[in-house]
Amino acid sequence: MMRLDRFLCETGFGxxxxxxxxxxxxxxxxxxxxxxxxxxxxxEGKDVVLCGGKQAVYxxxxxxxxxxxxxxxxxxxxxxxRTVLDLLDTGDRRDLFPVGRLDKDSEGLxxxxxxxxxxxxxxxxxKHVDKVYYARVEGRVAEEHAERFAAGLxxxxxxxxxxxxxxxxxxxxxxEVRVTVREGKFHQVKRMFAAVGCRVIYLKxxxxxxxxxxxxxxxxxxxxxxxxxxxxxxxxxxxxxxxE
Ligand code: URA
Numbered sequence: 001m002m003r004l005d006r007f008l009c010e011t012g013f014g015x016x017x018x019x020x021x022x023x024x025x026x027x028x029x030x031x032x033x034x035x036x037x038x039x040x041x042x043x044e045g046k047d048v049v050l051c052g053g054k055q056a057v058y059x060x061x062x063x064x065x066x067x068x069x070x071x072x073x074x075x076x077x078x079x080x081x082r083t084v085l086d087l088l089d090t091g092d093r094r095d096l097f098p099v100g101r102l103d104k105d106s107e108g109l110x111x112x113x114x115x116x117x118x119x120x121x122x123x124x125x126x127k128h129v130d131k132v133y134y135a136r137v138e139g140r141v142a143e144e145h146a147e148r149f150a151a152g153l154x155x156x157x158x159x160x161x162x163x164x165x166x167x168x169x170x171x172x173x174x175x176e177v178r179v180t181v182r183e184g185k186f187h188q189v190k191r192m193f194a195a196v197g198c199r200v201i202y203l204k205x206x207x208x209x210x211x212x213x214x215x216x217x218x219x220x221x222x223x224x225x226x227x228x229x230x231x232x233x234x235x236x237x238x239x240x241x242x243x244e
Contacts (some may be wrong), residue, residue: 004030005038007049010117011056027052061115062096063230064088065211068110069219074101084110087220099123099208100184108133108205109213111233112222121237122209128162128182129236132207133189134169139198141168141175148196149179155191164192174201209236 002010008019008028020038022028028035029050030042042049049056066084068074073081076097084098095114099122102110113119122129145166152160162182170176175198179189190200206213210232214223225233233239 001041001043003038004028004035004040004042004049007042007044007058008051008056010061011049011058013051013056022051059095059114061113061118062092062094063115063118063225064092064096064112064222065214065217065225065229066098066110066112066222067213067217067219068102068107068205070105070107073104074098074110084112088112088222092222102205103187103190103203106203106205107219108203109208109211110205111208111211111225118233118237118239121239122233123184124237125183127237129209130180130182130207131184131205133179133181134204134206135177135179135189135193135200136202137175137177137193137198137200138173139175139193140173141166141171141177141198143168145196145198149192153192153195155185155188155195157185161185161188161192178206209233 005016005019008022009016013019013022023036023038026034026036030040031048044058066087068084071082072084072087075083076085077083081104085096096112097119099111099113099119102108121127146168149164149166152163154160165180167178168175169178181188189203193200211229217223
């Protein structure tokens with residue numbers, strides 16, 4: 001069961017305020033009766049809801065975790081390149097899109113979903129969802145770099161980057177690090193290392209918010225999220241706190 005206004009939003013009839021207007025104008029029928037109350041409860045798959053004469057059909061959102069391999073682009077379609085959706089079985093593809101982007105040469109965790117609201121919340125600059133990456137970097141990474149990452153770096157944007165955590169796993173001519181950033185600017189991690197004179201030669205996303213890459217997945221493989229994983233992501237972004 002869910003509220004009528006949420007049901008209409010999730011079936012593509014607009015934002016909460018647009019849906020409220022439609023209800024006010026008497027455009028919505030539930031089982032043949034005019035419905036005006038946004039809080040009216042709807043049973044998905046049972047109640048027949050018409051909005052402006054069109055049926056609102058509720059399809060359960062799908063959530064997949066993909067281990068994106070290098071060489072694929074984070075897009076739903078591309079004229080030349082292989083996209084992450086090309087890696088899915090055809091039956092799994094419908095309405096899915098990647099939540100954010102990994103560069104073509106980056107790999108690791110990519111969430112694919114049909115839940116536009118969750119995607120929007122996870123990507124919102126206001127939410128500061130942590131993203132954790134493992135990187136191999138040309139150049140000797142030292143504590144001084146970690147301090148600069150924590151202080152915020154000039155990567156050519158209006159504002160410096162938000163404080164980021166840099167954990168040095170190995171320091172050498174090729175260093176290994178774990179980086180946690182709370183924004184998602186274009187080429188963010190590569191640009192942060194470039195700002196301190198290093199070059200990222202391998203980048204893999206390990207985590208996004210509460211969602212960690214399943215270590216049993218190989219590059220190119222994917223699986224559905226568990227109920228717990230979906231719930232945790234929704235809680236993290238405040239989605240579950242809305243009234244049903
Ligand atoms: N930062 C980058 O530079 N590239 C990615 O793919 C992700 C984060």
